[in-house]
Amino acid sequence: MTTEQLSTGLLIDGCWRPAADGATMAVIDPATEERIGMIAQAGRADTEAAIAAAARAFESWRSVPAWERSKILRKAASLLAERVDRVARRMTLEIGKPLAQSRAEVLAAAETIDWYADEARRIYGETLPGRSTRQRFVTLREPVGPVAAFTAWNFPVVLQARKIAPALAAGCTVVCRPAEEGTGAVAMLIGCFLDAGVPAGVINMLTGVPGEIAEAVMDSELIRKVSFTGSIPVGQHLIRRSADTVKRISMELGGHAPVIVHEDADPVLAAKASAVAKFRNNGQVCVSPTRFYVHEKLRAAFTDAFVDAVKAMRLGHGLEPETDIGPLINRRRLEAVERMVEDTKASGAALLCGGRRPASPNRGFFFEPTVFGDVPDSARVMHDEPFGPIAALSTFQSFEDVIARANGPSYGLAGYVFTASLGRAQRTAEALKVGMVGVNSFAVATAEMPFGGVKHSGFGRENGAEGLRDYLDVKFVSIELPGDV
Template sequence: MQDQVSVDLYIDGRWMPAEAGETVKMIDPATEEQVGSFAQAQSKDVLKAIEAAERAFATWSKVPAWERSNLLRKAASLLAERSEQVARRITLECGKPFAQAKGEVQASVECIDWFADEARRIYGQILPGRTANSRFTATYEPVGVVAAFTAWNFPVVLQARKIAPALAAGCTIVSRPAEEGSGAVALLIKCFIDAGVPAGVVNLLTGTPQVISETVMDSDIVRKVTFTGSIPVGQHLMRRAADTVKRMSMELGGHSPVIVHEDVDPAKAAMIAAQGKFRNNGQVCVSPTRFYVHEKHKDAFTENFLAAAKAMKMGNGFEDGVEIGPLINRRRLEFIEQMVEDTKKDGGTLVMGGKRPADMNRGYFFEPTVFTDVPDDARIMNDEPFGPIAPLSTFSAFDEVIERANALPYGLAAYVFTDSLKLAQQTSQALKVGIVAVNNTAAATAEMPFGGVKHSGFGRENGSQGLLDYLDVKFTNFSF
């Protein structure tokens, strides 16, 4: 079949099967059919990749910034040229609607292009010394070999956010994407290869995570780990990093509050919020997930939110007009089914969805689901749903809603709807999160920092700040 692909490992400038010869099937979540396979890396494969990255670092770290910039720019251009092909793999492997998949590829192009510029803007400092014949300098140097672990919900852009700044800084990288989306990431890697990135600078490992991650964490060669995924896995990696004192960047998801203030148009807010909530079927780390609507707007917001959700077409991502695809796999489908049942038991009122579509016998589809009157102690208000469930509740006062929004240990993103610039500023300042969007649900751009606080992690991706986690600072005291 044309859509069948076999993804090998990419180590030291060569595509190769895993040494043990094992592979894992890729499944299309919309059809439950196999659309390819990927190599199952074992410890020996991981060590090969780490050693290749170490050898390459000796020369890549000395490549002039303008040359690194040119290579990144070319990789971005190649990815743009191949966007349809890459987006198709995203839809096949992850179920994302094709239009959204193309948007992910475009965001990846912008990210790589951004860091092509940032490669030339690694600024240091020069200060007067303590004596007339001395100078102090602070300079930045690449941290070394980097390992990148990413999730399946945005397979290409999550890897682009890590590969691009690593290469811009002069680091080399060993990348391990999630099982779902490996084929799309292999196409991303090929753009860097075809752009002329030297052997060993970028390496791709595929397969189930435990063997790969444990070998990486044991290695003293790997000096930094950047991770996007769940809080429990991130916590485990942080504990393991202590043994070799690795640098860490953690993007660990969240449970994003949405605050709809009294002064806003509830119909407009509901439409924007619904589009943000059900993008990628709610499988987004910054997805709006806890809705606090001013009590004055409860009925109007709910009515318009339901109307917007019902208007969204569900189906295979390649069908025209589809806005909601399947969940990623059967485990996620069963998780969402259980979350719905728990929300009913916890006192929420089901007003829409709550089940698999009756007319879809194949694929991991689940209807957009809305609950009202959800109490704060409900499981769904405390555990990230990561799916197409929207729990709605109300509030009456500013201090009350801020306290409720900040009550959880998560702190990635939050959304605010208000027509008052003063109220927008007050709410943004009061929210304990890394990202706030006001009157929109756009939480990530190439030019601005992305990341969270509290249990949602630390470090930043994108923006000028995104380069800093790949650099060490060196102070030199000159006397002459």
């Protein structure tokens, strides 16, 4: 691809255009540190124009029959699946994840859109008997209004799909702001919606530094809901700001997922599955398993298998087919991971592998996949989300002890358990204070099931039937029938 092909503008009212003041930002390939394109940098004037376009389009889009909205969503999903290779390549160049993982993400986004094509036709109200023979009670579900969708860079396409698809299915219009990284892939996603027949103004895309965009969105009375995926501090700020205009909000924030490996689990199978899940997208995953609590009887077998699996992983550019782990997203993340590693060393934990930048590749934001053993609960890595290639192994003896430790941090997004006992699996799943639990599996994100957390990991749900409800208001209608038949 050329630099020109990787450049991305703003989408406002159906037109791709530069920022009003001409501002731009560079797109950097994290594997080479080379500039591979430019994106427009939206300001307040651009944001207000996008909000106005979404508000105008809402009045007509909300009236489009559900079956017609369903057809458009289905077509968008089909187009995205057809274009998977182009979108995946763009994503890998922009954020560094291995191409196979990028393809899987794009296809997952297509599944999500297809799922909501069905849900668009299932927005049900209720009819209830009144308190007299002449009275009827009815509830209607109506679109909440124009919404804003803010997403992180680690899964740029699927995160936007989780917000745009249910919003459009409900009859809402959208102003979306993907992270600075990965915007080209998101633009290609939105292109699928436009080519499928989404009218001008129904989807608008802004790129650039988030502060000015977010403040204009939060100030606006026209935006009636904000859906955010990102860090806890930013989420807390948006929650506070939402009070001024009483916006509906949903938050998918950070995670620090515990993995509990009970004494009856297969330690080798659990270790191999854990290593793959931990280092997917270089650990830059909100539901990434990070704290591994292994029963003391399985300590040696699990640790040996885990470390062996990690040592076999190959670092490299995401476009190279033999690459297992790509670079971190930018230098800030690389330096944050280095600080976390040094802090974990200082805690007295045993460094089992990794722990440094590799000798090769000698450019790009690469860091060796890192495993620590005997990590004390006091170490920062056991409380602060590392969001990188760091695995912290510890042991436990009793069920009560491991549950207390697993639930200790303020996060509550995902948790995992490995066991051969159905009863132990059920008790562990019920005891973990998280929004999602994987039992002998790390698959907790599917189009048809709710995704989200509790505690500081946020509230609201994406995916599944629950993901549509946050975009709908409930209206109660009380009817008094006139006279007799």
